[in-house]
Amino acid sequence: MEIVGQITVSKEEHNFFKENILHLKSLRTCIADNIDKDVTYLIKIIMVGSILLRGSDIHTEPTQYKTIIRARIDGMLTSIAEIDNALYKKLLSRIKLLSRLKLNIEKSPQDGRFSVKFHNLEIEIRVSTLPSEYGEAIVMRVLNPQSLISLEELGLRPDLEKLFSEEIQKPNGMIIVTGPTGSGKTTTLYAFLKKISRPNNKVITIEDPIEYHLDGITQTQVDERRGYTFASGLRSIVRQDPDTILVGEIRDTETAQIAIQASLTGHLVLSTLHTNDAVGTIARLEALGEVITNIAPAVNIIIAQRLIRKVCKNCRELVYANKEELELLKQELPFLNLKEKTKIAKARGCDKCNNTGYKGRIGIFEALVLDDEIKNFIAISATYVDLKEKAIQKGMTSIKQDGLIKVLKRETTLEEVKRVAG
Numbered sequence: 001m002e003i004v005g006q007i008t009v010s011k012e013e014h015n016f017f018k019e020n021i022l023h024l025k026s027l028r029t030c031i032a033d034n035i036d037k038d039v040t041y042l043i044k045i046i047m048v049g050s051i052l053l054r055g056s057d058i059h060t061e062p063t064q065y066k067t068i069i070r071a072r073i074d075g076m077l078t079s080i081a082e083i084d085n086a087l088y089k090k091l092l093s094r095i096k097l098l099s100r101l102k103l104n105i106e107k108s109p110q111d112g113r114f115s116v117k118f119h120n121l122e123i124e125i126r127v128s129t130l131p132s133e134y135g136e137a138i139v140m141r142v143l144n145p146q147s148l149i150s151l152e153e154l155g156l157r158p159d160l161e162k163l164f165s166e167e168i169q170k171p172n173g174m175i176i177v178t179g180p181t182g183s184g185k186t187t188t189l190y191a192f193l194k195k196i197s198r199p200n201n202k203v204i205t206i207e208d209p210i211e212y213h214l215d216g217i218t219q220t221q222v223d224e225r226r227g228y229t230f231a232s233g234l235r236s237i238v239r240q241d242p243d244t245i246l247v248g249e250i251r252d253t254e255t256a257q258i259a260i261q262a263s264l265t266g267h268l269v270l271s272t273l274h275t276n277d278a279v280g281t282i283a284r285l286e287a288l289g290e291v292i293t294n295i296a297p298a299v300n301i302i303i304a305q306r307l308i309r310k311v312c313k314n315c316r317e318l319v320y321a322n323k324e325e326l327e328l329l330k331q332e333l334p335f336l337n338l339k340e341k342t343k344i345a346k347a348r349g350c351d352k353c354n355n356t357g358y359k360g361r362i363g364i365f366e367a368l369v370l371d372d373e374i375k376n377f378i379a380i381s382a383t384y385v386d387l388k389e390k391a392i393q394k395g396m397t398s399i400k401q402d403g404l405i406k407v408l409k410r411e412t413t414l415e416e417v418k419r420v421a422g
Contacts, residue, residue, distance in 0.1 A: 028080055061132075063134055309360070369394075
């Protein structure tokens with residue numbers, strides 16, 4: 001894919017930024033110190049600083065008197081600068097030029113891209129503009145190939161890692177990953193692809209957009225203006241004799257039907273869907289118009305997930321769970337026989353974690369395996385409540401329970417699991 005604009009970061013600049021931008025406070029200082037200098041260099045500081053601090057998105061939000069610039073780090077938005085609107089107009093124009101967007105269009109949304117090129121790495125930035133009351137707002141999404149991780153790095157419990165490894169080796173059927181936007185579904189699917197990518201396995205994807213480029217895999221991108229939709233693309237892909245197909249997202253009835261038919265005719269199909277939990281996926285596929293008699297035999301496993309922040313190991317405090325916390329853990333995890341004195345981690349905050357108490361993120365998962373018993377149960381049109389009860393009886397660990405297990409392993413905090421999983 002052609003990269004239409006580029007910010008080049010020399011090795012010397014990269015080393016300078018690494019030495020001087022160690023946390024949010026130093027990024028804010030660096031931006032403030034260069035606020036009156038060249039706007040191109042200011043953008044470089046914002047982009048490189050956010051990347052160094054593990055930012056996934058950068059937002060500019062113009063208000064009546066100033067523009068707020070925020071970065072999403074470990075899933076949480078935080079302010080990194082406030083600039084006057086006159087400077088923002090220059091910054092906006094420069095970003096639009098980099099992204100090859102039209103400067104004279106201010107009242108309609110636009111999408112573009114550019115890259116940040118280091119001496120040893122190139123990171124693509126997806127740009128979206130949106131007209132707002134006081135000017136155009138921008139969201140820049142950072143697609144850092146270094147954020148691609150292996151199956152072993154997803155943070156899976158040993159039993160889930162073994163289960164997922166077995167499922168992705170099957171020759172046919174569907175693996176569906178569900179969760180809200182930003183829950184790490186794409187990261188999980190790419191980890192699966194990395195695991196099964198080999199010379200004797202033909203893998204083709206259809207994505208919107210292609211987020212990361214993988215060697216040895218044929219990746220295609222939806223282009224609705226040219227009629228290349230998920231449904232039409234998937235129809236063409238099936239004729240290419242693939243072994244494994246990745247469908248970025250099932251959005252409509254036609255895509256759902258073709259994906260299910262592909263899984264029933266000898267292909268392994270990986271895809272995502274927006275549902276709150278694993279069991280709700282069955283009802284969602286029905287709502288898209290697919291019949292239960294096709295869903296049950298086609299789907300092998302449904303994985304629901306969220307991302308939670310990891311507690312900072314540098315400043316965390318290990319304390320005994322109080323009576324209320326222990327009661328919650330015992331109630332949610334009755335199979336663990338917890339001791340009366342159980343230590344858990346508490347977030348505190350230091351420079352290394354930007355005073356949040358958290359650094360990095362990890363997945364929490366639940367997996368509904370559609371074995372013969374569950375397939376038969378689905379085939380008789382079981383209700384959501386009945387299906388969930390049956391899945392729990394068969395040993396399914398919920399997203400919340402997986403999070404609480406990570407609390408007991410002191411990888412995260414009880415507060416963080418409550419925030420994400422209720």
